Amino acid sequence: MPKSAQPRELPARLLTDPEMIDACRVRDFSRVFRLVKKQAGIYPSMIARLCDLTPSRVGEVIAGERRLQHMDVVERIADGLRIPGHMLGLARRTWETPSSLTVTEREPAAESPALLPEQHKPVDLPGSDVDSILALTSATDPSPSTLKALRASIEDYWRRDDQHGGETLRPAVVGQLRYVVGLLGESRSRTLKNDLCGVAAELARLTGWTHFDARQYNQARAYFTQALQLAKEVDDRPFMANVLACMSLQATYQDKPTDALAFVQAAQDAARADNGGTARVHSMLAMREAFAHASLGSRAATHAAISEAHRQFEQIRSDDADPTWVSYFDEPKLIVDTGIAHGQLGEAAAAEPLIADAMRRELGTNQRGRAFHAFWLARTQLQLGKLDQACHTATAALEHASAVASERLAGHLREFYGQLTPYRGESATAAFEARLREVLPA
Template sequence: MPGPQPYTGLPPELVASPEFQRVCRERDFAQVFQLAKKRAGVYPSRIAALCGMTPSRVGEIISGRRSLAHIDVIERVADGLRIPGAMLGLAHRPWEIPDTPTPPERTADRSSASVDQAEGGQEGGEPSGIDDLLTLADGKVTRSTLVALQSSVEDYWRRDDEHGGASLRPAVVGHLRYVTQLMNGADGALHRDLQSLAAELARLAGWAYFDARQYSTARTHFTQALRLSRGQDDYLFMANVLSCMSLQATYDGNPTDAVALACKAQDSARAAGDQPLVMSMLHMREAFAQATLRDSMACHQALDRSRDAYENARGREGAAPSWVRYFDESKLIVDTGIALARLGEAARAEPLIAEGLRRESAAQQRGRAFHAFWLATAQLQQGSLEAACQSASLALDFTASLDSPRVAGHVREFHGRLAPYAREAPVISFEQKMREVLG
């Protein structure tokens, strides 16, 4: 005969109900237990087992003959029935917000190609994987090999956009090692094309590690991408890599470096000729960094330059590199709003982020998750707690299909801002959904 089903917590609709929130706030445990029985089917014997009490004591509490006053017992009830701590006047319980483990940084990653290998060298010793062995046994590179590899890179970028890049790292790094080995068996134009492909794979690896919040490893791969592109005069590619490094520096708490990297990217793009769409995106990178520095004037000037460059790009988007075509009018609008939110200009930021989010494609799950959290941030800055929690709940819907520690980081940062309102009903409902999605 099967035993009782594992207890997973009270129904969300009960936890969010005004009646249950009231009796929790009053610490009326007789009513807490009665509602658990009537609305969730958790009978006194089960309550006793979950909360470390005897059934007779639970019965006495329900009948009003006994009360709960000791904090350790109240904590046992919160943990046993999975009642959020804030509802009972407690700190957040350890089980409330599940951790998202981030793999530790490694100073030496044998699955990654070193910078020296990327430039055509190779470590001594025996080959370490099946790709190494196949390459040594074959030794031939054809144009069709290159086409197939380029197709793989395009597929990686699509999957990164839809589901996040963290889970792509092993495959991308493996392809990077494979291509750097193929370079040794090619010459002339084919060698140059393989070197360009290796540079793009290194940039993609950097982006995947950035999305995983492993910033040191990401920086190593971005640097590798720059070195691979050296000597090819591909100024637009270098501008692209530098723009990624600028965004990472903003996230990593180095906005001064982020400004310098964004400006260097702009110089590189200018060397490539007239590229207004690229310049629009790069000015926006600078605006993000200036906003993080709280330099309002510099941020607004960068936003103006971004908007002017975008106007110059209208009708010419097809001539821009494929990697920058994501930066359309919707992206310009929402990124302008995010920069203003970073500055603290929430009233101006909110309608822009909302409009950009409304326009965005449903396939852009990670971007929509980020933007919904920024919308929630702008609303919270204006004191609109209920609207902020609704927007954050929408972001959680997008987050459910993503493998992106960077997005998870946004979840936790926003949740931290809700601490002063921990006992408010919208926050309790948001936390309940957060546990469901991240748990």
């Protein structure tokens, strides 16, 4: 960003102005831009540079001829104008952390640029306008191999998300999503458009998932909604069920159990609309329903949903045409989710052996899943008064947790750590805390 377009803090009087607060709340950027111009002296041309928008687009917004709703644009405006995330319904922005709490590199003195080592000079990348020009020279239609490569990259993204978390993947995933959505905007055959819609829906769900795992719930919901819209374009009911199941799980984390139940019931309706759906899909959705009922504290409904999940799982046949996105839901996953549902109800005695059994069966490289399950097991052991076992289990979970960037996972760690407060003087707790400081230093 050129020096003339560096972000600057908006005046406190503007950020506390009731009109500005209301305009941000409803994302009325026509009012926001006018207020920024009037009270901060930031004119439309500068707004355009700060927010990576065209001057004509900013002018149309101010004139009320265009509304800005896409999440990536809202985020650019928040970051470009330094509007705190909560005012626009976003997660806390990285720049909101006070500078006194961050370590930053000093800028080299202006009079001695030659002292900057060659390897520290920023790489000069082409701008987005160059990318747009070069895109004109690409093939008219993506080839079957291009679509195959896109799907293969999505599978790889999911594997890497399981292993390390999605924070570093997100820029690449969003870039591919924009690329595919751009292809959809051009005139193409119906078959190719359907294929591209399917790929875009998968990328939007993955993007939503990475935001959800980072506990950035507003962004996650926006991308999940985009995935639903894309899947609806091609009437892919099973995939709509998949996205709704993700939204149901997010709602349980947001402590919105009624929303969670509504989403999963809509998912079940969508799955049934697809020639009845497969048994594995219905089993997974029944477990999500169990989570929602458990969050509501409905014991009988939770047990009924668990029973349905197991009944459906027993109906699975080797020749079922399961969607690829549900292949993760195997027997160990069914068992561990059953244990977690019991744990949500406070039924630790029923939960502990189930989670422990599933963890013994788990294979693969899903570091985040192993850590999640270990923390759930530790929590149930602690509820049963097994302090030594709980701390031993949680210590093992740290090894997996340290390899994954996941704010959701960090939340489970913080919750377990808080539950140890009454046992701070015990040797098992002290040993766990010592290992915690080694593996996850402050």
